[in-house]
Amino acid sequence: MKYTLFDKVWNDHVVTQQNDGSSLLHIDRIFLHERTGSAALASLEASGRKIKNPLHVFCTMDHIVDTFPGRTDQTTMPGGTEFIKVTRDLSLKENITLFDLGDVRQGISHVVSTEQGIALPGCTMICPDSHTCTLGGIGALATGVGSSECEHALVTETLKFTKPKQMRVIFTGEKQSSVTAKDMILHLIALHSAAGGSGYAVEFAGPMVESLDVEARLTLCNMAVEFSAFTGIIAPDTKVFEYLKGRPYAPVDELWEQAMEYWSTLATDQGAHFDREIIIDCADIAPTVTWGTSPQHAISIDGQVPALISGDSDSRRSMEQALNYMGLESGQSIEGLPIQAAFIGSCTNSRLSDLRIAADILKGRKVSANVRAICVPGSTQVKLAAEKEGLDRIFLDAGFEWRESGCSMCFYAGGEGFLSGERVITSTNRNFEGRQGPKCRSHLASPATVAASALNGTITDVRKLEHST
Amino acid sequence: MKKFNTHLGIAAPLLKINIDTDAIMPSREMKTVSKMGLGKSLFANWRFLDRGTDKEKLNPEFILNQEEYLSATVLLAGRNMGCGSSREFAVWALVDYGIRAIIAPSFGAIFFTNCIRNGLLPIVLDEKTITVLADQVASNPQGSPLNIDLEGCHVTGPDGGIYPFELPAGDRVMLLEGLDAIDVTMKLNDAINAFKTTDHSKRPWAYLR
Structure with a gap:
């Protein structure tokens, strides 16, 4: 049996298969932010339930906080302070790791996730934010969810999904030096519409994807949701391993060796089945x-x-x-x-x-x-x-x-x-x-x-x- | 969660493609952490003119502001309904406003699940059928309610035409019985813990200490 990258990560996370064809997947990491994570935490609090594994839950302040130099909890956004305070209080109470204002680890959740080594290849990750698919850029199976689904993952460490169909988008040809990952993904969406990836998990592959550095791969996967895909994902390679090595939450020593060994098996098998394949010649892409x-x-x-x-x-x-x-x-x-x-x-x-x-x-x-x-x-x-x-x-x-x-x-x-x-x-x-x-x-x-x-x-x-x- | 079995309601055609959750619930309208009372902000940029200023007033052009659609509880929409941001506030606003079902050729995936979790029925019908329904409704909105039957999985149009739809079986049961998804999964706690034990030996590096 030949498996895709997506199959492999998916299969290794199936807790149970349900009668209706959906699967209950184990969720390895949960990231929250003060905009929608606050709603999930508040709802959790009201229900009296507890977070199953607080060690795997992280939170940042990114959506509401001001970005002016010298910022405080006060926000130009009406009501913003409440979101910040609720998030801070409940993060403390639930004992999850918060990258608060003033913390040098603070930042946009999808930037921090890889920067801190929280998102890893071959891991499942959710955040109540549609751009969580960004993390497919390092080979994580990551997807955005609503606050209710987030609460479900917090309490059970799982989420139910119906396995999407699979699409591979292969970027070939020669790319002009002025053409970036952003141009590549906008070009794809323009050609195949904002609903073109609907119902699919999309693997980005081909020589022009392999040639991108890790941060550019994150950009490519970031807009998978603008293509309406379930997520985007790229096979992790040595560039990704080098990028992650030594990051604060990345595995170390023997665990790092074991992780590398596992990650090296994840790439799509030759001849694995995709429901749809799109080939894009990068020579056709301008800024x-x-x-x-x-x-x-x-x-x-x-x-x-x-x-x-x-x-x-x-x-x-x-x-x-x-x-x-x-x-x-x-x-x-x-x-x-x-x-x-x-x-x-x-x-x-x-x-x-x-x-x-x-x-x-x-x-x-x-x-x-x-x-x-x-x-x-x-x-x-x-x-x-x-x-x-x-x-x-x-x-x-x-x-x-x-x-x-x-x-x-x-x-x-x-x-x-x-x-x-x-x-x-x-x-x-x-x-x-x-x-x-x-x-x-x-x-x-x-x-x-x-x-x-x-x-x-x-x-x-x-x-x-x-x-x- | 509110159960969904059958629903007879006035439908409002909003036949635009890619209606995003920013349009359904603008970010600036999300002023408190609460899920409650968001209906007044639904489609705020389209429903109101000069929103947030002292000149604010209802936009008479917008369909939900028109007399014959004021009591609409069903939306007919274009493809990729609810694309964009994952904000569940969009669904909370729809539910609070009184919308019970949305019929579209396709939905944003996150939005679709958010609907199910909040007792709002997302129905997939093809674009042609939706156009037919929209035309029938538009000729006499008040006299042309749609009859939605989740038990039988079909919509009955104003002219008596029956249009079957599909919904994943698990989602259908959740809505019919008004189940709480977390309660359902918590019954599988033993299986989840057994998975973790096996997974831990296979992927020890994935577990933080």
Whole structure:
């Protein structure tokens, strides 16, 4: 019998099979944050139940906390302080590990999970956050759940899932150096729609995936949920092992050797069955940016906003609404569109490698006077590492704000947001209506494209910027 | 959890694809940790004009604000309903508002499970059927309720047409009997502990001390 990577991890976690074809899976790690984890903890508290294994449960403050320097429990978001306090009190009471404000381990849950060695290859992990699929980048079987499911996992260390179908997306060909994992995943979603992965667990494979460094693999898997996949996963290799070795919660000594041995068996067997396979030639991918209000509304930087689908359909109506919301017309070029803000951050693109790429472009240059530019490192560790390299100076000298770590303006929660009608080029994952502020217009792109656009004050093809220097 | 057996209700067509949970429940509306009282924030960006300002008012264009749909308890939606953020607040808002069932060609996976956990029935029907139902409903919303039968797994349209649907058997039982998923799994505690013992010897590195 030939097995996929996903099969292998799945099979090793099946506690029982149920009559209806679903399986009860053991959950190895649970990560909470103050936005939805607080609801799970509060509900648990009200029920009088206990966490089955607090050693395997971690919590961070990322969604609600402000990212201004000198921040406290007070938030610009209305009611935010309650979420922070409930999370802190119940984390203490339940004896789980909390990366609180002021803790050097604090950061965005999906950044911290790998940084601390909490997420591991061949492990199952859940968080009440849809971007938990990020952790597939190191070979974990990780998926986002609601607060009720999270509570279930806290109490029982298990969750019931119906095994999804399996898809393999193979990235082949030669990739331009300016094309990043963000461009690759936006390209895939544009080709196969935001529902293209619905019902599937997606393995990303092929030479161009193998060539990505670990942080870029996390970016690729991060947006599996924007493809509506159950999760994304990539076979762990020596790059992953080197990345994890010595991390605070990673196994050590003999256990590390045993883990490596196990992890080395996880790659998909030759000839294993996939229900669907998609091959993407990376030579076809240019720096990619979204024009609309779904991640599937993505085009090459040198492309035009597409024509409306003919006929009367849900898809056409959604396109019309998107064009109207974004203040754009079919046939219009995306390149050169004036922007008022630029944002680098989020669980998609806020790791050290992302900041290095952006800093490389910003070095010795100035952000356009018309643009408000903000950089929010994905974790306190990332921030400190960046500062050690002097990246903070490059961002600040260019005219970027340099923030404390958190989810920040990836979404608007009533506190900080971009303004009505403002066009924002952003390294985040969702361009939904109002996502970054009421009536704000978000264009998703890679950190490189965000940095280049911030300089010009217009959506910019980073390849042309490189030529101009 | 509230049981679901049969439901007769007014349906509101909201035939847009990729309706995300940010649209169903904007983040800025989530002001307390509580699950209660969220119905007033449902679809806030679409339901209200100038939300949160002193000019705030209902958006007369939005379907749930129209007289004949005020009592709607069923939503007809486009594919990939509930995609995006895992926030269960979206489902809590729908339930608190009074929505009992959502019919769509497909659902976001996390949203689907969140519905089941809160007694809200997600029904998958093909896009064509949903268009047919939407057209029938729109001609006379108040006089064209949909009849949903979870026991028999079918929807009866205003014209008497019967449209069968499928739901995973476990989910169906959870809704029919109003079961608590944690209670159900806790009965398997011995099996879970036995699994852990075996797994610990196979993957000792996965267990923190």
